[in-house]
Amino acid sequence: MNHEQPAFQVITGKFIESVLNSSRRDIIDIVKKCYLVHHQGKTENPSSYFLHFRDKPEARIIALPAAINHAPDMLVSGIKWISSYPRNIENNLQRASAVILLNDYETGYPFACLEASQISAARTAASAVLATDYLWPLAKHAKTLAIIGGGVISRTILSYYKDDGWEFDQVIIHDLSKEHLHSFVNSTEIQALYPVSAESDLATALQADIVMLATTAGEPYILAKDTFSAQQLVLNISLRDLSPSIIECSNNIFDDVEHCMKANTSPHLAEQKFGHREFVTGTLAEIINGEKQLDPSKPTIFSPFGLGVLDLSLAMFINQKSNCSTEQHIIPDFFPETKRWNDEKVSHA
Numbered sequence: 001m002n003h004e005q006p007a008f009q010v011i012t013g014k015f016i017e018s019v020l021n022s023s024r025r026d027i028i029d030i031v032k033k034c035y036l037v038h039h040q041g042k043t044e045n046p047s048s049y050f051l052h053f054r055d056k057p058e059a060r061i062i063a064l065p066a067a068i069n070h071a072p073d074m075l076v077s078g079i080k081w082i083s084s085y086p087r088n089i090e091n092n093l094q095r096a097s098a099v100i101l102l103n104d105y106e107t108g109y110p111f112a113c114l115e116a117s118q119i120s121a122a123r124t125a126a127s128a129v130l131a132t133d134y135l136w137p138l139a140k141h142a143k144t145l146a147i148i149g150g151g152v153i154s155r156t157i158l159s160y161y162k163d164d165g166w167e168f169d170q171v172i173i174h175d176l177s178k179e180h181l182h183s184f185v186n187s188t189e190i191q192a193l194y195p196v197s198a199e200s201d202l203a204t205a206l207q208a209d210i211v212m213l214a215t216t217a218g219e220p221y222i223l224a225k226d227t228f229s230a231q232q233l234v235l236n237i238s239l240r241d242l243s244p245s246i247i248e249c250s251n252n253i254f255d256d257v258e259h260c261m262k263a264n265t266s267p268h269l270a271e272q273k274f275g276h277r278e279f280v281t282g283t284l285a286e287i288i289n290g291e292k293q294l295d296p297s298k299p300t301i302f303s304p305f306g307l308g309v310l311d312l313s314l315a316m317f318i319n320q321k322s323n324c325s326t327e328q329h330i331i332p333d334f335f336p337e338t339k340r341w342n343d344e345k346v347s348h349a
Contacts, residue, residue: 039285066308146208149215150184228299244270
């Protein structure tokens with residue numbers, strides 16, 4: 001960073017989209033590296049902060065501050081400010097919108113603002129695919145993938161599966177909304193990734209080898225403890241679909257245990273109900289490192305609360321791409337005078 005005159009740039013959604021769409025395999029690798037760095041204690045990832053509204057309790061805006069102190073190319077602090085307004089979909093608006101601010105690690109000066117809803121979706125998708133790579137016993141193949149909730153996150157995860165080389169004999173989608181179900185199945189973009197068919201019966205969908213939960217559910221609706229069988233993999237992306245009894249009898253893998261034990265997620269509800277964390281198996285980083293093993297007699301649930309350090313890692317990757325492009329949007333004079341004292345000599349002529 002130029003300490004004489006800090007620069008500030010805005011990185012637009014259009015540029016970010018082009019980088020993300022051409023870098024999915026790289027992004028999975030970035031997410032893996034970030035999980036391992038976080039596991040090594042080279043990050044700061046405090047609790048997320050939630051802004052709620054009395055007149056619209058379903059909506060929230062979340063602040064995720066974080067910092068990474070790993071290597072010269074990954075020294076950064078910053079924050080993601082992401083809104084979740086589920087009722088947006090009633091007006092054909094995406095549920096989530098977000099921005100990320102990146103701060104210079106040495107001085108604290110912000111140096112970039114990025115549109116972040118795509119970054120958030122990308123790191124969520126990459127973490128889901130990375131988890132499948134390590135938690136599913138067969139290499140990049142499963143008979144059936146079931147998607148519960150047909151939205152942007154589900155579409156994004158499918159694109160990451162495709163670029164990661166995954167093959168599925170069948171992909172099915174279940175959604176409470178017939179309109180959303182129809183739109184998902186009839187999306188040319190989605191069908192180009194994998195042939196997807198509708199499944200109206202939730203119980204049938206939940207029997208798939210890999211079940212991906214990506215809904216807007218606020219409380220558990222999948223209740224029976226024997227819903228899932230041994231070695232099924234459940235990607236608990238939306239975090240609140242499963243009853244505590246299902247959590248208790250499964251392998252439970254997290255991105256970060258402490259972060260997921262809050263905000264009435266399914267694991268948090270299990271902790272409150274049973275008064276312990278004996279159902280915790282470990283983190284994905286521990287699985288990657290071979291520090292923890294799965295019990296093959298149980299289904300496995302991956303619950304990623306979402307770490308701010310992942311957002312920063314991807315934002316830095318995009319910022320570096322922007323610095324090498326001709327599409328930079330530098331905001332001149334964004335900062336006022338940054339010197340504490342004006343050290344120019346005063347003429348007494």
